[in-house]
Amino acid sequence: MSIATLGTASILLLFVLSLASTGFSALGAARRSERLIEAGLQGVFASFALSAFASSLIIYGFIAGDYSIQYVQKTSDAAMPLFYKITSFWGGLDGSMLFWVLLHTLFASLALHANRDRHRELIPHAAAVLSVITAFFAGLLLFIKDPFGVYLLDIPTQGKGLNPLLQNLYMIVHPPSLYLGYVSLAVPYAFGMAALITGQVDAAWQRSVRRWTLFSWMFLTFGLILGGLWAYEELGWGGYWAWDPVENAGLLPWFTVTAFLHSIMIQERRGMMKVWNVSLVIVSFLLTIVGTFMTRSGVVQSVHAFGADPVLAWTFGGFMLAIVLFSFGLVIWRLPLLRSRGELESVLSREFAFLVNNWLFLVAAIFVLGATMWPTFTEWRMILAERYPDLLGWQDPGERVTIGAPFFNRYMRPLGLSLLLLTGVGPLLAWRKTSQVNLVKQFLGPLVAGVVTTVVLLVLGLGSPWGLACFGLCAFTFWTIVQEFYRGVALRRRQRPQSVLDALIGLVLRARRRYGGYIVHLGIVLMFLGWAGNAYKIERKTTLRPGDATELGDYVIRHDGLRATEDWQKEMITAHIAVLKDGEQKTTLLPARWWYFQLPEQPTTEVSRYMTFGEDVYVSIQEVDMTTGWTQMSLYINPLVNWIWFGFAVMLAGSLICVGTRKSDGPGEDV
Secondary structure, three states: OOHHHHHHHHHHHHHHHHHHHHHHHHHHHHHOOHHHHHHHHHHHHHHHHHHHHHHHHHHHHHHHOOOOEHHHHHHOOOOOOHHHHHHHHHOOHHHHHHHHHHHHHHHHHHHHHHHOOOOOOOHHHHHHHHHHHHHHHHHHHHHOOOOOOEOOOOOOOOOOOOOHHHOOHHHHHHHHHHHHHHHHOHHHHHHHHHHHHHOOOOOHHHHHHHHHHHHHHHHHHHHHHHHHHHHHHHOOOOOOOOOOHHHHHHHHHHHHHHHHHHHHHHHHHHOOOHHHHHHHHHHHHHHHHHHHHHHHHOOOOOOOOOOOOHHHHHHHHHHHHHHHHHHHHHHHHOHHHHOOOOOOOOOOOHHHHHHHHHHHHHHHHHHHHHHHHHHHHHHHHHHHHHHOHHHHOOOOOOOOOOOOHHHHHHHHHHHHHHHHHHHHHHHHOOOOOOOHHHHHHHHHHHHHHHHHHHHHHHHOOOOOHHHHHHHHHHHHHHHHHHHHHHHHHHHHHHHOOOOHHHHHHHHHHHOHHHHHHHHHHHHHHHHHHHHHHHHHOEEEEEEEOOOOEEEEOOEEEEEEEEEEEEOOOEEEEEEEEEEEEOOEEEEEEOOEEEEEOOOOOOOEEEOEEEEOOOEEEEEEEEEEOOOOOOEEEEEEEEEOOHHHHHHHHHHHHHHHHHHOOOHHHOOOOOO
16 A cells, blocks of 8 residues: 555544544533543544654655655655755645644643543543544645645656755744644633633633643744744845744734733732633634634735635635634623623732733734735725626725835834833732832832933934834833842842852742743843844945955955855855954855755855844845856844844743743642
């Protein structure tokens, strides 16, 4: 039996098994039958085994070069290194859907196994919801996007190869990271729906999935940052975020998950925002499906998208509608049980700061989604106006609108700075109500730090309003974080004799959730420093031939020559660029253009950078004339850009501390 036949059979069996698991779990919950519930759980575990088997088959097809399988032939070739052949598994539409199913069944199995004794009432309902999701994606693979489809005649002898832009080390890790973040959000959603179905809507179920949600948030963040780093180093345009629809698709659930991680603390402490929190869980999962819909259906135009597929678009549309009706129908049904026990007592409280924080995150998500989809909406309007002008009353079909990065930046800058301000304000406010005396005591230091920083930078001539505002707010928030750590360390040292370092480590280990969160906030401050540097960016487009030099800020960029080479996979032209400052050569950069033999019409730009903590000298080459040596270059100085990547590392450290929270660090247990 061929690989393709085995693969298709395993997907068919996975689809049937998922439907059976749904039925067993739902019937077991209705009849309170342990045997039926156990059958449903075993079906979920078996679904993971089948997904792993199907995935191993397609990976073997890539390694063996089985070009009778259409997906293997379209995304791989014999010259590709082994690790790129393996990562071709998720490099195209069909394989990425199978990879989604693999991760989903893995997470479903882990979550159900970990909670089968802790939340016995919720387990069968959660298993049914997770199995329905598995059945949907398995059905897509079986009926619409079969990764094991074969050529019936004229089997090719070689592959077309993976998109050259994806043959990059960052792309080995970036897509799986986003998938981990995306797919794992099905677990909080399933337990949320189980809580609504059973009526157990207290904070226990949310505390039990808080760590899981934090896991999702961490990998979404990791995937987004790696995507930005890939764009920065691979595309050669001097930036790291262009508000591309596929970039935005990963950002949307990040907004709502971040809001949930803040608002869940209000429910745990005050018994408030129950409807809001369960709605955030629903919307976060829904946005992962929306993002998958946008990138795989062709409804948005993007260099990263997989292409147009109307059947897939309508199928995803129906699934999203079903999620909305089912989920919010349950919320409406359980509204009497979701009433808040507490009330907002003052606007000068941490609850109110978190509430405003949540509103801003939701506004950001709605704005990004609307602006991303608006060109598509205008295109749909054009089609309807042309087909039914009299029926709809639209005589002028209009034209497709294009929304670029400047539009997003114009509105997202104030939103981002507002969120940065709240990051600093939240810890300074008390729960319930902050007294006037305490308000002055808490805010004095951060306000002085923010104002002094802004004034000093203004005197130094850094006059960009957005840059100054960002630097000032970074100083304000940084001082807030330092103040919190200082007070905690001082208290520990008063209680017992120990060094500052020992007190700091003990403080973090004792309250990991609180101080791990502050470390995450510190990472955010450092990232905002990097984003603020973009206000002072220097950019030049120039054409040089060997021996020529040009000025770039305080640097001199000299073209020292070109070199043409090739390997088994591609041809390469590399420029030797000297970077000089104050007459001293700092380094030699080696930007290049690569042409892969299998896809010569898709050359890649290989960037070269001179990195310091203060700035990045960034060089890419666009066009090269090997006869004359004339080289068209893009030159940039990106101030503070490396603080973005450093800040992310700090964020990741804080996230790991939070994920490692002990049971004693907060109420309830974690998945």
